[in-house]
Each structure stands twice: as C-alpha cells, then as structure tokens.
Amino acid sequence: MWIVWLSTFFMYQTLNILWRCTTISDLMINEQIRDKEVRLIGEDGEQLGIMSSREAMRLAEEAGLDLVKIAPTAKPPVCKIVDYGKFKYEQTRKEKEAKKKQKTIEIKEIRLSPNIDTNDLNTKMNAARKFLGKGDRVKVTLRFRGREMAHMANSKHILDDFAENLSDIATVEKEPKVEGRSMTMFLAEKK
Numbered sequence: 001m002w003i004v005w006l007s008t009f010f011m012y013q014t015l016n017i018l019w020r021c022t023t024i025s026d027l028m029i030n031e032q033i034r035d036k037e038v039r040l041i042g043e044d045g046e047q048l049g050i051m052s053s054r055e056a057m058r059l060a061e062e063a064g065l066d067l068v069k070i071a072p073t074a075k076p077p078v079c080k081i082v083d084y085g086k087f088k089y090e091q092t093r094k095e096k097e098a099k100k101k102q103k104t105i106e107i108k109e110i111r112l113s114p115n116i117d118t119n120d121l122n123t124k125m126n127a128a129r130k131f132l133g134k135g136d137r138v139k140v141t142l143r144f145r146g147r148e149m150a151h152m153a154n155s156k157h158i159l160d161d162f163a164e165n166l167s168d169i170a171t172v173e174k175e176p177k178v179e180g181r182s183m184t185m186f187l188a189e190k191k
Helices: 002-023 053-063 084-101 118-133 146-151 155-164
Strands: 037-041 047-052 067-072 076-083 105-112 138-143 169-177 183-187
Touching: 002 076, 037 053, 047 053, 047 105, 053 067, 053 076, 067 084, 076 084, 105 118, 105 155, 118 138, 118 155, 118 183, 138 169, 146 155, 155 183
Parallel strands: 037 076, 105 138
Antiparallel strands: 037 047, 067 076, 138 183, 169 183
C-alpha cells in the first residue's frame, strides 16, 4: 500500500516539475536571472553599464519595474528594466505585424491534356495570367492517359506554346520535365 502511494506521489511530483518547466516563458525575469554580471539598460534605453545581477535587481525594484534578460547569449548577458506585461504585449504585437507583412506564395496548378483545343488552352492561359497577376507561382501539368504515353515527346510543344504566350508576364522557373504519366513546368511572375 505504502509503495503504491509513494510511487504515485513521486510520479505526480515529476509531472509537476515537468509542467512547471514548460510554463516558464522564454525570457528570464527578476529572480530567475542567476548570472554574476549583467549589462544593464535603463527603462528609457540608456546604458547603465556592467554590474552584478543583485545590483541590477535592486535598481529594478527601486523603479517599481521588472528586470528582464533580453539577450541571454551575449557576454555578459543583457538585461533591461521594463514593465514585463507591457514588454510582452509589445513583443507579441510586433510579431503579429511582421506576420501580416510577409507574403506567402502559393503554387496554383493548371492541368492540360495532349489533345486540348485552342479555345480551352486560351481559357487555361487566362486563368494562369490571373494567378500570376496575384503573385502566385503556376505549375502547368500535361497529363497523359493510355496510348497518349507513346507520344509524350510530340506533346512538349503544348507547354512551350503555353510559356511563350505568357512570356510577357511570366518566366519559366523550371523547364518541362517528365514525371511518371505527366510532364510539368513551373512559371513565375516576371520581376
């Protein structure tokens, strides 16, 4: 009975320690900073110099703010006197702004067949033109079925014509290449 209770107790203690380790944020604050010396930056951004972490902690307490280690890999580590809640909020806001500004490039696929008619080809070209105008890359796939596989080399001209008609707004990123039962080519917007 006691052995079961002790093993359960130690298991919960281990899980509790692991749980606490994962909840600590990536930035060390106040008493978590255990370095002997730190380079301190004041609340208004001025350099206060290199001092012991106790002295830096005392200055932060006098100002009524937190001591945050902002550059842990520097020699000595860089700490700043800030309001931690406000600092964390501004950091997450900057990350959101950076995410908004980055552009994700999607790859749109257009599928063709070897016996495609000119009007159907023009419709596919207009779709590709629209995708390229939005800044996306276009993957043009020429699919072969059954006996069409015997005439793969003769159908390469379809992809060449497709690229030539879009040459005013697109460049061929990857030349036509045979992959299994299809031939693919990548187009990207001209810069």
